[in-house]
Amino acid sequence: MKIQHLDDYTAACPGCDRARYTIGARGEVAHAEICQDCFAVCPACQGQEYTYEVDERGYEVARQCTVCGALKRRIQAFNDARVPYLHRRATLEGFRTHRARQGDAGAGDAIGNLPRVRLRLFHWAKNFSPGERGYLLHGSVGTGKTHLLAGTIRHLTLEKGINARFIEFTHLLSAIKEGFDQGRGETSILGPLSEVPVLAIDELGKGRNTEWQLSIIDEIISKRYNAGLTTLFTTNYDVRESASNTLDVGSPDFRKMATAATLSERVGDRVFSRLHEMADFVHVDAPDYRRAEAQRR
The missing domain is CATH 3.40.50.300 (P-loop containing nucleotide triphosphate hydrolases)
Known part of the structure; x- marks a missing residue:
């Protein structure tokens, strides 16, 4: 099945417990990163950051991947929030x-x-x-x-x-x-x-x-x-x-x-x-x- 949205993808992963990210520290604040055990390579774009679709005119067009792109935006939003490391969990x-x-x-x-x-x-x-x-x-x-x-x-x-x-x-x-x-x-x-x-x-x-x-x-x-x-x-x-x-x-x-x-x-x-x-x-x-x-x- 083709994965089109981030929340469509889950994988049994001991590293992140299906979260698709891990949380560590950067100084005194929590810092999230993409899980390297289950999401090192995006399952939708295979790490290319773009997927290819055929538009209404029959042309193949490149679009930014909605799966890994969404995960990166969410992780960036969390890191920008600066939650204290003490409360990382x-x-x-x-x-x-x-x-x-x-x-x-x-x-x-x-x-x-x-x-x-x-x-x-x-x-x-x-x-x-x-x-x-x-x-x-x-x-x-x-x-x-x-x-x-x-x-x-x-x-x-x-x-x-x-x-x-x-x-x-x-x-x-x-x-x-x-x-x-x-x-x-x-x-x-x-x-x-x-x-x-x-x-x-x-x-x-x-x-x-x-x-x-x-x-x-x-x-x-x-x-x-x-x-x-x-x-x-x-x-x-x-x-x-x-x-x-x-x-x-x-x-x-x-x-x-x-x-x-x-x-x-x-x-x-x-x-x-x-x-x-x-x-x-x-x-x-x-x-x-x-x-x-x-x-x-």
């Missing part, structure tokens, strides 16, 4: 928690609402179209929010060829400061982030919360909001308007929680309002897997 299809992977009894209790959140994100990514409303994943530290975010970007790039970018907010601030030292303005860094079809911002609200930092996030959000571009977020901060107004004063944790900053306080009312217009807020409710892993050692 993050997928939505195979998302598991530490207990579920090991088949422990009671795993369902250990993973909270992660299966429902994962399924919701998977269907969203599978059916994604440009300008789609995004998501803001919020919850305590160690609940898998960054894993879900990285898995979503991986699916959009490697399965659909959507251009995207992944950033951790404080790393972005560091990159801008380094740019200043090199004589580059912040526009050279913020420009691409304001225009990429999908932007994933990890740990929104993290940092020293200076006026300059607030101006950076306001600029990114405002430009993407006005352009109708899809943005995804994670945050460890409370997303209520004011945590102290909704807490039970009789709670033993009242003093600690009442003094904790909310996301609204971290990013400002204007940005917080736009976040509600740009994204659905989804609570990720699960135990801290890092603490659980440490206890198992």
Whole structure:
């Protein structure tokens, strides 16, 4: 059978498990390459990068291969996204928690609402179209929010060829400061982030919360909001308007929680309002897997 589309081709491959690509590292970010075990030579064009067809006039014409060409574009989209190497294995299809992977009894209790959140994100990514409303994943530290975010970007790039970018907010601030030292303005860094079809911002609200930092996030959000571009977020901060107004004063944790900053306080009312217009807020409710892993050692 003649292969006309990339997704028509699958091969049992121990090197990539039918993915057609492998993922390694380039510095601190994940880097994908064509699998040399099953796709070293394109099955459609035999490595020529072009296929030949007869047009309506009977002439043989060369067309760029739609199989290896699509794979190369998807891989380039993933590499341009700059997903952290630590999350190179993050997928939505195979998302598991530490207990579920090991088949422990009671795993369902250990993973909270992660299966429902994962399924919701998977269907969203599978059916994604440009300008789609995004998501803001919020919850305590160690609940898998960054894993879900990285898995979503991986699916959009490697399965659909959507251009995207992944950033951790404080790393972005560091990159801008380094740019200043090199004589580059912040526009050279913020420009691409304001225009990429999908932007994933990890740990929104993290940092020293200076006026300059607030101006950076306001600029990114405002430009993407006005352009109708899809943005995804994670945050460890409370997303209520004011945590102290909704807490039970009789709670033993009242003093600690009442003094904790909310996301609204971290990013400002204007940005917080736009976040509600740009994204659905989804609570990720699960135990801290890092603490659980440490206890198992």
